[in-house]
Amino acid sequence: QLILDTLDTQSTLPDSRALKIPGQSSPASSHDAQITILGALNSLLSREMITYETHEVSSHVLTPEGVQIVREGSHEARVWAALPERGSAPLSAQDLKKAVGDEAAKVGQGRAFKSGWIAKEGNGFVKAVSNITDTTQIELRELESSGTLVAGEKALAELRKRKLIMQRKGQWFTVHKGANFSTSIAKPETDLTVDMLTSGSWKKSTFKKYNFEADGIPTSGGALHPILKVREEIRGIFLEMGFEEMPTGTFVESGFWCFDALFVPQLHPARELQDTFYLSDPSTSLPPPSDYYERVARVHEHGGYDSIGYRTPWSHEESHKLLLRTHTTASSAAMLYKLAAKCRGEDIDGDLSVKSQPGAANLSDDGFRPAKLFSIDRVFRNETMDATHLAEFHQVEGVVADRNLTLADLIGFMRTFFRKMGMKNLRFKPAYNPYTEPSLEIFAWHPLLEKWVEIGNSGMFRPEMLAPMGFPPDVRVHGWGIGLERPTMIRYGVNNIRTLVGHKTSIENVENSPAVMF
Ligand code: PHE
DSSP states (O other), rough: OOOHHHHHHHHHSGGGGGGGOOOOSOOOOOOHHHHHHHHHHHHHHHSEEEEEEEEEEEEEEEEEHHHHHHHHOOHHHHHHHHSSSSSSSOEEHHHHOOOOOHHHHHHHHHHHHHHOOOOEEETTEEESSOOOOOOHHHHHHHHHHHHHHHOHHHHHHOOOOHHHHEEEEEEEEEEEEOOTOOOOOOOOBBBBHHHHHHHGGGGGGOOOOOTTTSSOOOOOOOOOOOOHHHHHHHHHHHHHHTOEOOOOOOOOHHHHHGGGTTTTOOTTTGGGGGOOOOOSSOBBBOOHHHHHHHHHHHHHHHHHHHHHOOOOOHHHHHHEEEEEEETTTTHHHHHHHHHHHTTTHHHHHHHHOOOOOOTOOOOTOOOOEEEEEEEEEEEEEOOOOTBBBBEEEEEEEEEEETTOHHHHHHHHHHHHHHHHHOOOOOEEEEEEEEEEEEEEEEOOOOOOOOEEEEEEEEEEEEEEEEEHHHHHTEEEEEEEEEEHHHHHHHHHHHGGGGGSSSTTTOOHHHHHHOOOOO
């Protein structure tokens, strides 16, 4: 405030040593005073109320001995003062020591002699002059109050030699008005608030400067859920094996794509309400491609392509029902149907998101192109939930379409794939799937549980499924599907799925779960 008031009247303060700080005992020019002033200057500077320049000076400060001399006089002066006038009985060296102390007597005697202040008389000393000027004390007093000596460098050097003063680097300042100069120090605002914006008070507020050096508050970023980490890892394996990811955004499918296209009989138990979630609004799908729909209906009802079919009446209603897909094979079927477009003589290149595979250059006349496709996405089943079952979970699915594939190709592909996932010991067991023949259940040896665990299901897709799509007879398609949750649980040592998925999931666990590498 003193600085601001001074600036208000003088506009600049040329020398901060001229400031008299009220309540401070040391003189304005002293080192301590300048330190205090510097603190104030910096705080005003941060508000841009002032600017200042620093000047370096070397000043002198008194040593404790110097301070004592300012108070009591120099040793020689005290020796002189202790002695009697000439003509009186002299004071012995012993008594002198008693009077002024050992140190002062020793140093002071010599200096007093040299200045001709005292004289020897008999065994003792007397005053040689009737009055003296204690220059040492005067000089030190001058130094103490002003920081300098008019007498100059020679006298200073002498006092330094006598260890009565010490040199000290000091600073003083020239102060100017700053951009935000004002005589009142407002507490600067640290935040721009809604209130300030609505009232307009921000226009008159001063804001504290940002400190870009300050450490920020640690932020918590997003974290991938363990299931998604495993998904990323599995996706990586597919990609390095040259697979393409299928679009699988269609959680809602029709009975046609989820079941009929896959030659799942319309009376199959999997289609029943207790296994599948059906939609009530809207409850029916748009009609599927009509020619293809006819062919699928025919193979179900009457057979064809060397099959006798199911020989049960076809239900449009069943086929058009909307449902939450029970497996990602619904998406695979739709992709395979697209893949076969050229074979059907359709020109839907622009629509076909399946790109040509490397080695697929031998496009033959029938328009078939080999494909390796995969998907990892969510499926829904009307399950009773328990420690290992959810109504919503993820399926991993791989599908390969090429000419003359065999079951050995399927097994070889699975061995390669699962080895990359860390499962070296596999077994396959014949199984039944409406859409594959032969079908294989996949088992992997679990080294910790020390038993074979079922990990998935696979097979060669049936001609009843592929032929209506338009694939040439030598084209075989095989595929397999596994759940994503099971390997994730094994990976993270979780034995209850509900600690991983659902409202009991701990966000902290999700954030802290390590990355997965198979
Ligand atoms: N869709 C099968 C399932 O839900 C998995 C599978 C995919 C089987 C592809 C064969 C071929 O278990």
